[in-house]
Amino acid sequence: MYLQHQNIAIIGAGVSGLALAGALKLQGVSSRVYEASDQLWSLGGGLIIPPNSVRVLEQLGLDTVLKVRGVELHDMRIYDVSGRLLYARSQGEVAQRHGHPLLGLAREDLHRVLAEHLPEGTVQTGHRLTGLDNEFHEAVAHFQNGQTVHADLLVAADGRDSQVRTLLYPETRLVPTGDVAYRGVTAQRPGGELDQAFSEFWGPGRRFTCFRMSDGLTSWHAPVRQGAGTPLLDKAGLLHAMRDFPPAVLGLIEATDADQITALPLQDISPLPEWWNRRTVLIGDAAHATSPNLGQGAAQALEDAAALAQHLAAAPDRYSALEGYQQQREGTANAATATARAFGELGRARGVARFARNLALSLNPELARRRIEAFYGDPVG
Ligand SMILES: Cc1cc2nc3c(=O)[nH]c(=O)nc-3n(C[C@H](O)[C@H](O)[C@H](O)COP(=O)(O)OP(=O)(O)OC[C@H]3O[C@@H](n4cnc5c(N)ncnc54)[C@H](O)[C@@H]3O)c2cc1C
Numbered sequence: 001m002y003l004q005h006q007n008i009a010i011i012g013a014g015v016s017g018l019a020l021a022g023a024l025k026l027q028g029v030s031s032r033v034y035e036a037s038d039q040l041w042s043l044g045g046g047l048i049i050p051p052n053s054v055r056v057l058e059q060l061g062l063d064t065v066l067k068v069r070g071v072e073l074h075d076m077r078i079y080d081v082s083g084r085l086l087y088a089r090s091q092g093e094v095a096q097r098h099g100h101p102l103l104g105l106a107r108e109d110l111h112r113v114l115a116e117h118l119p120e121g122t123v124q125t126g127h128r129l130t131g132l133d134n135e136f137h138e139a140v141a142h143f144q145n146g147q148t149v150h151a152d153l154l155v156a157a158d159g160r161d162s163q164v165r166t167l168l169y170p171e172t173r174l175v176p177t178g179d180v181a182y183r184g185v186t187a188q189r190p191g192g193e194l195d196q197a198f199s200e201f202w203g204p205g206r207r208f209t210c211f212r213m214s215d216g217l218t219s220w221h222a223p224v225r226q227g228a229g230t231p232l233l234d235k236a237g238l239l240h241a242m243r244d245f246p247p248a249v250l251g252l253i254e255a256t257d258a259d260q261i262t263a264l265p266l267q268d269i270s271p272l273p274e275w276w277n278r279r280t281v282l283i284g285d286a287a288h289a290t291s292p293n294l295g296q297g298a299a300q301a302l303e304d305a306a307a308l309a310q311h312l313a314a315a316p317d318r319y320s321a322l323e324g325y326q327q328q329r330e331g332t333a334n335a336a337t338a339t340a341r342a343f344g345e346l347g348r349a350r351g352v353a354r355f356a357r358n359l360a361l362s363l364n365p366e367l368a369r370r371r372i373e374a375f376y377g378d379p380v381g
Contacts, residue, residue: 002321003029003312009141009151011129011164013040016284016301017157018114021122022060023309030119034143036128036158040115044262045183046211046219047107048198048295051098051376056302065113069214070103074196076372078361081203083246086361087368098376102198102295104213110298129158132167132280139279153318154280155308157301160267162286168277174267177291177344179223181264182238186218188255194248198295201249202357204350206242207293208249220252221292223266225348232263266291268341271334276322283308288330290337293344296375300333336375343371 008024010017013035024031049057049070057063076094078087091101115123131142132154139154156164165172189195190210201208210220224233224241233241235258242249253261269289275282284301308325315321349357361368 002315002317003027006152006312007150008032008153008155009034009139009149010155010157011141012036012156012158012284012286013115013123013125014157014159014284014301015110015114015298016286016305017155018111018118018123019056019060019302019305020155020157020283020308021118022062022114023305024312025118026060027309027313029313031122032149033118033123033157034127034129034141034149035123035125038126040111040123040125043107045107045185045221046213046217047105047110047298048211049103049105049110050295050299051094051100053299053302054100054103055377056299056306059306060114060117062113062117065109066103066105069109070105071212071214073102073104073198073211075193076102076198076200077193078200078202078368079246080358081201081206081244081246084358086202086358087365089369089372094373094376097379098373099380102211104198104211104219106214106217106219109214129163132164134168134278134280136278152279153312156280156282156286157284157305158286160285160289162282164280165272165282165286168280168282169272172269172272174269174289176228177223177266177268177341178225178227179266179291179344179348180226180232181221181223181266181292182233182261183219183221183264184253184256184261186220186252186256187216188218188252189216190218190248190252192248200347201245202347202349203242203245204354205348206245207344207347208242208245210249210252218252220256222253223291223293223344223348234258235261266344268337271330271337275326275330279318281308281322281325288333288337290340291344292340293347294336294340294372294375296336296340299375300336304329304333332375339371339374
């Protein structure tokens with residue numbers, strides 16, 4: 001087995017890095033995870049957990065967190081800005097087809113459970129990678145704190161703004177989607193038919209999504225189209241920008257403390273021609289950064305981690321393992337990024353395009369269902 005006696009360094013203790021360390025542990029292989037932040041860190045807020053995420057967590061033996069902390073959502077609902085229902089999908093039917101419904105979970109819960117199951121000392125915080133020598137015989141990581149680590153294999157799990165990707169492929173650029181995602185968490189429940197749903201509201205140039213998650217909290221995010229260089233909105237500005245959305249939407253923003261609302265300009269990446277080179281391999285957002293319009297970013301990161309560990313365990317050598325991993329994952333992960341971008345554009349369509357979208361959704365909801373659920377995995381049974 002190729003993995004035996006290999007020294008594996010993972011850069012980044014986010015979803016993919018922690019999951020990979022856990023998946024390697026199941027193969028009896030230890031690894032080290034080097035995280036830039038001084039403590040284990042998460043972006044906060046909630047994550048939608050689709051059925052394909054659940055399956056990876058089951059493989060890792062970590063799905064109890066979903067039972068204990070997750071909130072099962074009963075429907076997915078998409079509304080026009082006027083409040084007109086455009087699309088509804090029972091999650092009971094999704095569970096019948098794909099084994100699980102959508103769940104809402106605090107991002108922190110996912111990070112905690114992924115980290116807690118690793119042997120002590122696996123994660124080294126305060127290690128920001130700033131340099132990389134990617135040689136034929138080894139990879140050498142240089143950290144801002146002056147330390148250097150030699151590895152047989154270096155895994156870049158350092159997220160959307162991956163420093164490893166920049167060093168390896170300096171010509172690659174993130175592509176701004178033109179949206180800023182405002183995000184918040186509130187103790188207020190969405191109420192009514194939104195209370196047990198994953199809900200999206202599609203308005204011209206703006207969208208709003210919300211769902212309930214751990215501890216009775218509601219997570220929401222609102223991507224707003226903003227020209228480059230436009231100042232970020234404060235809470236009052238966001239409320240003004242969303243003023244034509246239904247009262248339930250405005251109520252959730254209103255109920256969120258102003259200093260708890262964060263803003264993140266969204267970017268994704270065009271498909272990379274290769275995900276590995278010599279002794280370095282990319283996973284998660286480092287390989288296929290996505291806009292959060294489909295609820296698949298963390299899911300695809302988890303799938304990468306499981307696939308890479310399996311290929312490393314099963315393949316006779318590094319070349320076959322890394323090539324097998326890329327071949328297994330790149331089609332699906334790149335398609336998820338492209339679909340997320342298209343979904344974002346559809347959601348914020350204006351004018352005639354918006355009218356055509358609403359008509360198409362009401363005439364052919366099956367088309368939308370197939371696109372949304374394309375990444376949930378093969379039907380069960
Ligand atoms: C607003 C928003 C909502 C989202 N909602 C969902 C959702 O509902 N469902 C879903 O599946 N996905 C969602 N996503 C996407 C998801 O968060 C990401 O796709 C996922 O976190 C990617 O995992 P990752 O491990 O690749 O990167 P990350 O989780 O971002 O982890 C990267 C880690 O690397 C560390 N790091 C960075 N640079 C360095 C360095 N130089 N040296 C060492 N460490 C470094 C970072 O500190 C971080 O800990 C959302 C994203 C956003 C922005």
